[in-house]
Amino acid sequence: MHRPTAGRPESRGERKERTRRAILDAALELSGETSLVALSLRQVAKEVGIVPTAFYRHFDSIEALGVALVDESFVSLRAMLRDIRRGDPAFSDVVDRSITILVEHVHRQRSHFLFIARERAAGPPAVRDAIHHEIELCERELATDLARLPATDPWSAEDLRILSNLIVMAMVATAEAIMTAPPRPDAEKAIIETARAQLRMVLIGALNWQSRT
Amino acid sequence: MHRPTAGRPESRGERKERTRRAILDAALELSGETSLVALSLRQVAKEVGIVPTAFYRHFDSIEALGVALVDESFVSLRAMLRDIRRGDPAFSDVVDRSITILVEHVHRQRSHFLFIARERAAGPPAVRDAIHHEIELCERELATDLARLPATDPWSAEDLRILSNLIVMAMVATAEAIMTAPPRPDAEKAIIETARAQLRMVLIGALNWQSRT
DNA sequence: CCGGTGAGTGCACGGTCGTGCACCCGGGGC
DNA sequence: GCCCCGGGTGCACGACCGTGCACTCACCGG
Incomplete structure (x- = not known):
């Protein structure tokens, strides 16, 4: 869940932004198979590597x-x-x-x-x-x-x-x-x-x- | 499930065709809300008024x-x-x-x-x-x-x-x-x-x- | 008239879905 | 150094999903 990749400190806001990016990228890739309307919140969460409910910290739906x-x-x-x-x-x-x-x-x-x-x-x-x-x-x-x-x-x-x-x-x-x-x-x-x-x-x-x- | 609408006999093949039509119509209407890829077999079956597994008598998927x-x-x-x-x-x-x-x-x-x-x-x-x-x-x-x-x-x-x-x-x-x-x-x-x-x-x-x- | 055929049934299964809730715990302001 | 804020966790729920299987029963050809 956390990959500082080195001793880099990485602030709170940076981590949040990184997760947000990961969600956007995952959604873009997964929806490529079909469409957004056939994309589930859980699929996205699994791809990103977070628990489903954590999705709501970034998007309402x-x-x-x-x-x-x-x-x-x-x-x-x-x-x-x-x-x-x-x-x-x-x-x-x-x-x-x-x-x-x-x-x-x-x-x-x-x-x-x-x-x-x-x-x-x-x-x-x-x-x-x-x-x-x-x-x-x-x-x-x-x-x-x-x-x-x-x-x-x-x-x-x-x-x-x-x-x-x-x-x-x-x-x-x-x-x-x-x-x-x-x-x-x-x-x-x-x-x-x-x-x-x-x-x-x-x-x-x-x-x-x-x-x- | 059967509506002869009168004493009309209505043959076996006619009934099958009527159900098939009903499935096509229901799918066309229901997929209008979103898309085919977000349409479930069970929704279609419910709209038509048949049990889900009966769908397979008409289409493979x-x-x-x-x-x-x-x-x-x-x-x-x-x-x-x-x-x-x-x-x-x-x-x-x-x-x-x-x-x-x-x-x-x-x-x-x-x-x-x-x-x-x-x-x-x-x-x-x-x-x-x-x-x-x-x-x-x-x-x-x-x-x-x-x-x-x-x-x-x-x-x-x-x-x-x-x-x-x-x-x-x-x-x-x-x-x-x-x-x-x-x-x-x-x-x-x-x-x-x-x-x-x-x-x-x-x-x-x-x-x-x-x-x- | 009788037997087979096939559309439709009923039930059950394992899986996935969205979401509510209590909780954890580490970064950051005081 | 302490406390709180908030991203992330774990669990549980009720609903819906596709599909397998054994079944019924009205139709039609023989």
């Missing part, structure tokens, strides 16, 4: 744990968005760069992305709501980024929202596809190529959009 | 039940695709017609669409695979439909696949949004308008696609 996992997962995801935003928004290769970064982050934070994809539709209500809210924030962020491009000057806020929504949903679907795909590298290559072409199609449509309507 | 529900759900969904395909594929209002039909079917077969959206990412492995396979078939169907349009004559099979994939994922996302949305009719209106605009953007992009590359 599995659902509350899930909300904390959502927060944590979206920290990864926002880091990804920051990476994508970094670098000039020249139109030429923005598509390739963005998808490359997406793929890289999906691999590096696989369990977080899997968690979001699963619980987005099947998690406990509070978790679902938290995820949808975060995704909406991502869409808004993307919309303000798009608004900064000169090509979108004549666009309405509504058009920006619609385009952002489309792009985000395509990226979510691509992330899901990558994670679902067999680990063969050619399968992933194909998914990436498809995503590239789709994103380009969407951007071409967007560029020719305002001219009508 | 909850997972097998889930696969049967996938089959059934996609019968609804194929009916929708048939509706959309019926009527001439004139380009002018194909977008509006398609989305109208989608919305109508989502409302009429709400529980089936909810089931697919949930279990697609979080269901038991066999259920997930079955759903992905069916969606892939839908994409192929759409691709062959698109191939019949004169505008796609110069397209490669690969391009058709990519576009179909994009359209289907947008429709899945739209269906999810409609079901998630509050029942206020104006919220649904907004989703529908967004979906229309997105589909038009995609089609505009597709029409201007082959000209480059």
